[in-house]
Amino acid sequence: MANERIPARPSRWLLALYVLVPLWALAYLFVAGGLVQPEVRPVARNVEGVSVGAAAAPDGSEQVLAILAVVPAAARDARPPRPVADAMLSQAKAQYDTLCAVCHGPEGRGDGPAGAALNPKPLNFHFRAFQERMPVGATHWVIKNGLGNTPRRSGMPAFGQLPDDQIWALVEYVRRLGRQP
Numbered sequence: 666m667a668n669e670r671i672p673a674r675p676s677r678w679l680l681a682l683y684v685l686v687p688l689w690a691l692a693y694l695f696v697a698g699g700l701v702q703p704e705v706r707p708v709a710r711n712v713e714g715v716s717v718g719a720a721a722a723p724d725g726s727e728q729v730l731a732i733l734a735v736v737p738a739a740a741r742d743a744r745p746p747r748p749v750a751d752a753m754l755s756q757a758k759a760q761y762d763t764l765c766a767v768c769h770g771p772e773g774r775g776d777g778p779a780g781a782a783l784n785p786k787p788l789n790f791h792f793r794a795f796q797e798r799m800p801v802g803a804t805h806w807v808i809k810n811g812l813g814n815t816p817r818r819s820g821m822p823a824f825g826q827l828p829d830d831q832i833w834a835l836v837e838y839v840r841r842l843g844r845q846p
């Protein structure tokens with residue numbers, strides 16, 4: 666019986682384990698990673714009775730009115746001191762592409778990569794309520810001061826370092842962007 670072979674089965678099992686365990690671990694990492702992502706900053710809150718969550722009304726009025734509610738009343742009535750010149754508008758486009766598109770998306774639909782995990786989401790400038798119900802003075806104030814230090818505490822940063830006429834040009838630019846088909 667000296668040359669009787671030890672059955673090969675146990676070592677095959679071991680081999681299978683060596684392959685399956687790392688595969689399982691890898692699969693687990695993917696699943697766990699996928700599960701962790703969506704629950705970044707669950708910040709649904711109520712501003713003056715308007716509930717603001719990921720599920721905004723299709724025309725965006727919930728989000729737009731909630732933003733408006735935290736803008737000081739006097740700021741809403743501000744108007745640009747002079748019409749925005751074409752040269753300023755093309756400068757605003759360049760600024761938008763570098764500073765804003767990362768969150769608001771290249772077409773202003775609120776779908777930039779850096780905005781994906783934010784709640785509330787970056788505003789979609791195509792929202793009808795933004796075009797019809799957000800006064801330009803309020804937009805100017807929000808771009809200048811951001812919304813992080815307001816009761817809304819959302820992810821819109823402050824761009825107060827920009828000269829005032831450049832902020833007015835950005836206001837005009839995002840409004841036009843939101844009217845593109």
Ligand code: HEC
Pocket residue numbers: 728732733760761764765766767768769779780783785786787788799803804805807808812817819820821822824835839
């Ligand atoms: C880090 C992401 C981020 C960046 C960068 C960013 N925004 Fe926003 N922005 C937001 C979010 C989030 C909101 C919506 C906040 C809310 O609903 O409370 C918002 C809201 C706004 C609004 C709506 C406020 C109003 O009163 O009209 C305007 C306009 C706006 N952003 C313009 C800009 C402009 C212009 C830039 C670049 C100079 C910019 N944003 C850069 C995240 C961003």
